[in-house]
Amino acid sequence: MTVHFPFQNTYAALPDNFFARVAPTPVSAPRLIKLNRPLAVQLGLDPDLLETPEGAEILAGKTVPSGADPIAMAYAGHQFGNFVPQLGDGRAILLGEVIDQDGVRRDIQLKGSGPTPFSRRGDGRAALGPVLREYIVSEAMFALGIPTTRSLAAVVTGEQVFRETALPGAVLTRVASSHIRVGTFQFFAARRDTEAVRRLADHVIARHYPELSKAERPYHALLAGVVARQANLVARWLLVGFIHGVMNTDNSSVSGETIDYGPCAFMDAYNPSQVFSSIDEMGRYAYANQPRIALWNLTRLAECLLPLLSDEQEKAVAEAQDILGAFSETFSNAYQAGLRQKVGLFTERDGDEALIQDLLDAMAKNQADFTLTFRKLGDAAGDPAADDARAQFMDPAAFDEWANRWHVRTAQEPQSAAERQAAMHAVNPIFIPRNHRVEAVIQAAVNDDDYAPFEELVKVLAKPFEDQPDYAAYADPPLPDQRVLQTFCGT
Structure with missing residues (x-):
């Protein structure tokens, strides 16, 4: 049988x-x-056929x-605050769209599939390390319940790519509600x-916000919808200690999904100023800055939509500002509600x-571990002696004063200790993609062609809220000599 994708191509x-038509560049092996x-x-595909040599060739872009x-999609973007009028898919090619089992339209894209007209002197390829990182982190985010692009497959190409050194080449098959970005709107607004x-x-309304098609002012409603989704998304990032690392407008999806996992990372010790990305030298996209940057990006989207809001510039600006003004309250409500859940307040x-x-x-x-502090707080909710x-605090007395x-406060609520613990454990993961674990997986794959650590990590992260005694070590923070201080984009 032949691998069949029931593609549509809206x-x-x-x-x-809107794009350039370009085929993936074939790879050797x-x-x-x-x-x-x-x-x-879920996508209506046959996994047995995808695991055949024919399937591997499709997933690598050879067939x-x-x-x-x-197609390679056109878009522009602000990169670290500086506007670039033409970016586009420089190493990604959208094969088409399928309707999944829930009736949702999903893009299937090959990332690292060769140069396109938007490559800007790049080779259009991806190294194995960044492909594995995106696979691990995007699927971990899905398991955590956070809107995200997903990873269907990872394939090694049999060829090398050259960055600072020669590295194994790879292709990631990425699945998204769409790949339309704030930068996509900027591409046309700039012209x-x-x-x-x-x-x-x-197109975005029809695809992502169909309920708005009958709205009295659909473009106002579209902006409001994107603002709400981004506010809720970033709140959920903060609640699990996630740092995107490159929140450029071309990495900001209008569907409200997390997209473009480059030098992303999860915090170990809680630090609002934490930065891991090697290219974020000024800390623009630090952990605590993410809500502010999300609003900045949304303001750039609003600028693109001004001509659709009103023929009068001043009126359009005022109406856009009014819509953007809802971001802070929406974010704060989502973030504070999430924090109350994390500490067991109903x-x-x-x-x-x-x-x-x-x-x-x-x-x-006290340099307390973000993930373990909240997880172990759930244990203390069930057993005050826990x-x-x-133990996460350098000065345990600081925790004692707060815990009293x-x-x-929790005694003022009617829930039992067991109910509170169960509710807290349902929102506080014990397993996250610890940076040192991800790096160890990448090194084993790149240096030794060993994917057993990758498989095991993916398996553990698929159940982030469940105690897994056989894999308890995956919950541990890094030892001092295991700490990862910087993460890299890989482009």
Whole structure:
């Protein structure tokens, strides 16, 4: 049997200036190293056929499947605050779209599949390390319940790519609700092509916000919808200690999914100023800056939509500002609600926000592990004698003072200790993609062609909220000599 993708190509049906038609560059010896079988089934694909040599060739870009209409999407973007009028998919090719088992349209894209007209002197390829990082982290984010692009497959190409040194080449098959970005709108707005902005906005509404198609002011509603989704998304990032690392406008999806996992990382010790990305030298995209940057990016989207909001510039600006003004409240509500869940508060009372902030301040001062502090706090909710949360603090007395107030507050609610512990463990993971674990997996694959550590890590991260005694070590923070201080983009 032949591998069949039931492709549709609605984005490729847009005008030619939205993309460049380009086929993936064939590779010499593709070998499948990981297929996400449950995701394949969800997409209506046959995982057994995808695991054949024919499937590997498709997933590596060596063979273009029937029904595909390969394109590289055009977009612009602000990169670290500096506007670049043309970026585009320089190493990614969209094969087409499928309708999944839930009736959701999903892009299937090959990342690292060769040069495109947008490559800007790049080779269009991907090294194995960044492919594995994106596979691991995107699937971990999915398991954590955070909107995200997903990874269908990772394939080694049999060829080398050259960065600082020669590295094994690889291709990631990425799945997304779409790959439309704030930067996609910027591409046309920069060219004063209002009709293209309108065409793109109509496409986004039809694809991601169909309920807005009948709205009295659909473009106002679209902006409000993207603002709400981004505010909620970034709140969820902060609640698990995630740092995107490169929140450029071309890495900001209008669907509200996390996209473009480059030098991303999860915090170990809680530090609001934490930066891992080697290219974020000024800390623009530090952990605590992410809400502010999300709003900055959304403001750039609003600028693109101004001609659609009103024919009068001043009126359009005022209406856009009003919509953007909802970001802070939406973010704060989502973030504070999430924090209350993390500390086991089922109701909202005066003083809760200050109580939680006092915990975060003490964690920062005492270099407490972000993930384990909240997870072990759940243990303390079930058994006040449990002291693993206390052990996260350099000065345990700082935790004791806070815990006394926390126990007084939780006693004001009717839930049992067991109910509180279960609720806290359902939102506080024990397993995250620890940076040192990810790096160890990459080194084993790159240096020794050993994928057993990768398989095991992916298996553990698929159940982040469950105690897994056989893999308990994966919950441990790094030892001093294991700490990863910088992560790298890999482009």
